Amino acid sequence: MKANNAETPDSSNGSDIFKWIVTFGLLAAAVVGNYLYGEMSVVIRAAGVVVLIAAALGVSATTTKGKAAIVFARESRMEVRKVVWPTRQETMQTTLIVLAVCIVMALVLWGIDGIMVRLVALATGV
Template identity: 35%
Template sequence: MNTKAEQTKSVNALDIGKLVLAGLVLAAGIFAYSWFGSDSSIPQSVLMLGVLAALIVALAIGAFTAPGRRVRAFLGESQFELRKVVWPTRDETLKTTGIIMVVVVILSLLLGLIDLILKSVVLDWLLKLGS
């Protein structure tokens, strides 16, 4: 567990301006897609490339802000931690899957049997006693 105290980091005005600019670029890309989407002379693939370009530019602008640097650091640490994961082998995966399937079948049969017993108790015994 990380024992460092989490510090609140304020975002300065320049970073806020960059984030607003990134949002405006993305909104402009989406607006252009919807505006020119009704015009049948522009292919749909070109419109999608425009939105993708706007998204990439917006992400690039946002990456150079303090929150963007924190996200990049987080992604780098996550990638480092993923290298530490020991993934199961194919044989272990198949055995575990088989065990889970057997347990599911056994539990479904058990629950079906309990349902059948409760149905017979309620319908045959309890309802006949009341009449």
């Protein structure tokens, strides 16, 4: 991944601020519209919400931070493709080992708890 942490001087210009205001306005319109038009069909309201969210994502993608987020997502996808995933056998073996260790630790803690309860009862005379 790129190590581009330096922000450009125009990253907070007026255009980006306006775009973020429009983005949040669209999201607010989706929430308020869904509430105000509660008597309408659910399908129509859901379609309206989806359209408004898509528009908000489209507007936010044109900002400096939106473009950086898209680049980050693409680079992350490339990194995930490089991961060597375990085979089914390795996954099953690891799962069984974790399950066995959990059971053994539960039994050990149950035994320690039983011993401590008896010690406290012996010390307090209950």
